[in-house]
Amino acid sequence: MATRVTMPSMGADMTEGTVARWLKKEGEAVKRGDKMAEIETDKTVVEMEAYADGTLLKVLVPEGRKVPVGQLIAWLGQPGEKVPEESGAPAGPLGPAARPAAPPPTSASAPSPVATRLAAASAPMPARPTPPSPPPTPVTEDGDRTKASPIARKLAEEQGIDISKVVGTGPGGRITRDDVLNYKPAPSLPSSSINRPAPKVIAQDIPLTSMRQAIARVTVRSKTEAPHFYVTVAVDMTDTMKFRQHLNEALAESGIKVSVNDMIIKASVNSILKHPKFNTSFAGDKLQGHADINIGIAIALEQGLIVPALLKCQGKSVVELSTMARDLGNRARGKGGTLSQQELTQGTFGISNLGMFDVVSFAAIIVPGQAAILATGTVKKTPVVKGGEIEVADIMHATLSCDHRVADGAEGAVFLTEIKRNLENPALLMV
Amino acid sequence: MAELTIRQAIQRGLEEALQNDPNVFIMGEDIGKYGGAYAVTSGFLEKYGPKRIKDTPISEATFIGAGVGAAAAGLRPVIEIMSISFSLVAFDQIVNMAANLRYMSGGQIKVPMVIRAPTGAGAQLAATHSQSFETWLAEVPGIKCVAPSTPADALGLLRSALSDGNTVIFAEPAQMYGVKGDVPDGRFTVPIGKASVQRSGGDVTLVSYGHGMRVLHSAAEDLAKRGIEAEVVDLRSLSPLDMDTIVASVHKTNRALTLDMARRTGGIMAEVAARLQEAASDWLDGPVARVGAEDVPWPYNRELEQEALPRVEDVLASLKKSYGI
């Protein structure tokens, strides 16, 4: 009868071993005590001895395979003897899948402890009973856990006292045994809070308008496609504000009134002329240049935001730009005509101004196809240090959002500084 | 009833055993001709002869191991270690032999032996001679461990140890050999594994053993002046531990403090505190207050040593912190 050869246990901590080398070949005669194979354990390589005479009939585990202790690795028997059907479990690292579900007994009659253990390990674990949930902990009105000693809780429960009503006098305000024993419930009073209806929260769904949908689409596209970076400067508008005052006084009869925004448009145009990169579109393999400077102006309408453009701003004076902008705004609001397709789609640079809302600064989202957008806050009287003295100045913060695919931070800074230089030197706005 | 010191009580117990049981013999360093480092066996050699009173070489591991062998062969050795600090060199024999033999032989071998050793700090003996390893040995299954703090307990526990079937570590508080107390006449015994309530009170339970009892009794006096009645419990037996007595006291007082004159980390009193949290959590009015020696090697300098030892003030401060009393 053929004898099973199993992965030997060669140490107290050995659970699996690798057949490093077969020292006998299939068909080779083996004598009791012969070294049959080299077994590699975690610690060393040991030689596996034969415990019976015979012929190595069949090797089931090739060299280099790791198998659990006790797994069948070869058959020993008489030459020509037929190997029983049973073969080794799929070889592989020790794991639930690799474990034989019910290992056959060793050649002796009783199963080995190892085999028994392996069998037990593959049996399903009994479900662990869920521990009972702990009793709810009293909570004070400010949401903190009430600190009370175990005996204080026990006594309070026994006497039907709401422990959260007991004042703790122990260390750290802990409610102690004596606090509960000395507790006298206060006479019950009507609720002290004034009967005031809570404000109603309006919780209704708002259907998206087509403009809202467009805004959603466009801003997501911009933020998804164009990696934004932001550069902010503080612009001293003191001189420009004075200049604007003089200019508007001079223009009073013509009915023209130049706004801060008009001057920002002019300063932007001047700066773009010097740094035309900010008048391009990122086009995959190139920055597509534009022959005109079309400044998009963010206009807040009741239905939402639109950014129509002032077309061909290059060469226009601040007064001309002012006139164009007023006209654009009117038409955007449905007065004196409509916006052209060109105005709605051909902007090359954007400006968004929230100065009228007393906003200090903010960052705008670039209109897709443009390289940058300038966001300006309110012009505010601010103490500044000039020549070592503190002075009051008209300060406005301007933030440029740039498409990083088009320009880098330093370029954005240089460009924004140019806008600042224009805004701080009103003479340049007259060029 | 007679007034004896702890030293005299132990002497009485040893002499009784020598007289009543021919299998009892005593061995240790300088116990014979010298009379014992703490004079417990003074005059024994002359009275009982060299077969029964054996001076040993300074080989703690070997004479304790030899005691195990003698006990396994049916004798009842009483071994004196000059200081429990020296038990360290014999731990293999105490733990692997005295404690494990019975279990690993499947109950075939008994080791009825008493190991006496003075223990504790307070005499400026510095790091190597001031330790309290009874608190380590109390963790070892297979041996028992007792520590008396009164003459009556010393005699009663020694009698029990001398008739026990196991090795008993008999830790004698080194600074308390001269403590006097009433000892009943007759052959009373104190059972191993039973704590003693040395002072009754309903406000707070104070637990310790050995030298710690002196501190607890002083603290109880101070508390009494403020109208707080402390119940003072002496473990007496570190192994087996009598939690029932302590838990019963805490049911009454709702407050507990453990005091360890050994280093506070990991000692037997830490175990008592842990078991109290386990067994009496619902009865406690705050965390178990713990006082123990500082976790440092024992210093030689008097002030430093006193600083490391727990004092009455520490007990009171700890009660304030845990219970606000």
Added chain:
Amino acid sequence: MNTRAAKAKPKAHVNGANDKQEFLELYRQMCLIRQFEEACGEQYSRGNIRGFLHLYIGQEAIAAGVMRSLRAEDYVVTHYRDHGHALARGLDTNRVMAELFGRATGLSKGKGGSMHIFDAAKGFMGGHAIVGGQLPLAAGLALACQYKGTGGIAVVFFGDGAVNQGVFHETMNLAAIWDLPLLFFLENNLYGMGTAAERTRAGGVDIYPIAGSYGIEAAMIDGMDVLAVREATGEAVKKIRAGEGPKFIEAKTYRFHGHSMADPARYRDHAELDYWLSRDPLKSFPKMMLDRELATAEELAVVRKSADDEVASAVKFSLESPPPAKSELFTDVYA
């Protein structure tokens, strides 16, 4: 002043007219140990024996040779390579094997294992697994014999590794000053686990001279020669019983296998192993008996067969024995 000098005992010689039955019994014991240990190795590889397993193969002549001189009232204490001593002392083969299997029928109900074999009724006071730790215990057993005047002695076996422990020296000192009836039996198999004794021992691998410095008479013998072991032990035991105090025997021997089952023994070279294998007492002793016509090949085969059968039935007994009850966990902790 102690003047008892150490002296090496020359190799024992065989007297031609020795008792045949005695020789066959020595051979039977050695065969039993060898077969038992081989079965242990096999059962270990099958996972039926776990933990640490240290085989005595190669050292059989010592256990067999020593025990012939002992009486029922004597004590035997040994190290963790203890199966051979247990069997030679006459412990029940079934119960020793069952202990290795961790079964309820084992001598320690399965709580001790291979390294901790005890049979108090036979004065077999343990295999001990802290190297050298058994020496003081043996001194105490000898002290009890002396104290009670039983006429018994104690024999303690230890290896070359134990001699570097402090308790080795302490115990020799204590035994000498108290004149304890104790035989120190050193099985010098030249290795402390995987480290050669010559690498850990100042003064060379001969250890017996140390005993002389404690005033203990010492002999060195060939541990592969069962008759030399028997003769040297017989002489030493006679002197101890006569009240001469402790004696010391160093037997040079060799374990053919590694330190434990996990040890492939790569620290030894083949020439060294081959030399010692050529001195295998299981080969040389029967050959001597045949050469001197003290036994026939058939008689020797009968002895071998009986040993094989005894071991096979011990394995069967162990396999069929139940494990200890769970409640045994908590018994035998305290008396």
